[in-house]
Amino acid sequence: MLSKSDKILAWYDQNRRHLPWRSPPGVRANPYHVWLSEIMLQQTTVVTVKPYFEYFLSIWPNIKVLAIAPLDDVLHAWQGLGYYARARNLHKCANFIASEYNGLFPEDEKNLLELPGIGPYTAAAITAIAFGKKATPVDGNIERVVARLFAVTEPIPKSKIKLHELACAMTPDERAGDYAQALMDIGATICMPKKPVCSLCPLSGECKAEVKGNAGNLPNRVPKKKKPTRVGTIFWLSNDKGEILLRRRPEKGLLGGMVELPSSDWQENSLTQKKTFFDAPEKIIWKILPGRVRHTFTHFHLELEIATGQCIKPELIKGIWSNASDFGNYALPTVMKKVVAHALKYKD
Ligand code: SF4
Numbered sequence: 001m002l003s004k005s006d007k008i009l010a011w012y013d014q015n016r017r018h019l020p021w022r023s024p025p026g027v028r029a030n031p032y033h034v035w036l037s038e039i040m041l042q043q044t045t046v047v048t049v050k051p052y053f054e055y056f057l058s059i060w061p062n063i064k065v066l067a068i069a070p071l072d073d074v075l076h077a078w079q080g081l082g083y084y085a086r087a088r089n090l091h092k093c094a095n096f097i098a099s100e101y102n103g104l105f106p107e108d109e110k111n112l113l114e115l116p117g118i119g120p121y122t123a124a125a126i127t128a129i130a131f132g133k134k135a136t137p138v139d140g141n142i143e144r145v146v147a148r149l150f151a152v153t154e155p156i157p158k159s160k161i162k163l164h165e166l167a168c169a170m171t172p173d174e175r176a177g178d179y180a181q182a183l184m185d186i187g188a189t190i191c192m193p194k195k196p197v198c199s200l201c202p203l204s205g206e207c208k209a210e211v212k213g214n215a216g217n218l219p220n221r222v223p224k225k226k227k228p229t230r231v232g233t234i235f236w237l238s239n240d241k242g243e244i245l246l247r248r249r250p251e252k253g254l255l256g257g258m259v260e261l262p263s264s265d266w267q268e269n270s271l272t273q274k275k276t277f278f279d280a281p282e283k284i285i286w287k288i289l290p291g292r293v294r295h296t297f298t299h300f301h302l303e304l305e306i307a308t309g310q311c312i313k314p315e316l317i318k319g320i321w322s323n324a325s326d327f328g329n330y331a332l333p334t335v336m337k338k339v340v341a342h343a344l345k346y347k348d
Pocket of ligand 1: 145190192196197199205207
């Protein structure tokens with residue numbers, strides 16, 4: 001009798017997705033490709049990632065070349081993928097591997113876990129897919145498949161350890177990389193969140209949720225807390241040449257190292273002008289534009305008002321002066337692109 005992993009692998013041999021970072025059947029994948037794709041795929045869909053992955057490879061075909069690229073170029077190329085901490089860690093990790101491992105990825109899961117931006121899922125994915133060693137990457141898709149297969153009703157995140165153990169217990173000694181990619185494919189194309197297509201699934205017949213008829217309701221999840229809303233003021237400061245002041249955010253923290261328009265702190269309380277203008281780059285009369293810019297980050301919603309003003313002493317101001325038409329030269333995060341579009345629409 002075939003085991004679950006035998007069935008999963010047999011299905012994979014016939015139905016695997018063709019993705020630009022995957023190697024042909026029987027060929028070991030390039031660790032650089034696996035790593036790059038897995039970092040990009042965190043919080044992002046395959047469809048979105050494909051062109052970014054191909055673009056990155058065309059400019060930085062290996063990790064040594066990526067390591068010596070200016071961080072700004074990497075952030076710039078990352079624009080649109082969001083969660084920029086991933087791009088900064090990608091660059092940091094490339095530097096580390098280039099300097100400490102002579103550009104070769106360590107093959108051990110434990111060593112991989114010590115690298116910047118590499119968590120348990122990515123470390124296991126690289127170990128299994130690129131090095132053919134036994135390891136089990138478990139992300140949301142795989143948790144869903146396993147929760148249904150074993151009809152685990154305990155909600156996520158409480159059940160995470162149990163789901164991980166169940167996935168590990170099924171992992172075969174050979175072809176752990178194909179097994180991991182097969183589960184990824186089943187989760188993405190068959191065992192989908194709302195409507196699993198059990199008739200196409202290699203696990204049909206031995207899936208407990210399928211038998212019970214509650215697959216579409218699993219996994220259970222603890223309801224998410226409502227996101228708070230923060231507010232802030234953006235300062236659109238012009239000099240006498242019509243250039244606008246930009247600045248770079250600190251390396252650490254949200255949108256670290258990215259270029260932005262100067263801003264007040266983003267607070268959960270409502271805006272008070274006294275507090276807001278304390279953070280302004282210059283003590284001048286500011287004019288508030290109509291409307292607000294709204295953006296949602298992972299943990300909070302943000303509402304920004306925009307204040308415009310004419311700089312009196314540009315020589316005292318630290319930052320980057322740029323024409324708005326040249327903003328494309330800088331790695332501006334999406335929220336700042338929204339701010340620029342709003343300001344250009346409403347100012348004057
Ligand atoms: S049989 Fe259905 S519910 Fe079970 S793993 Fe396959 S697609 Fe998901």
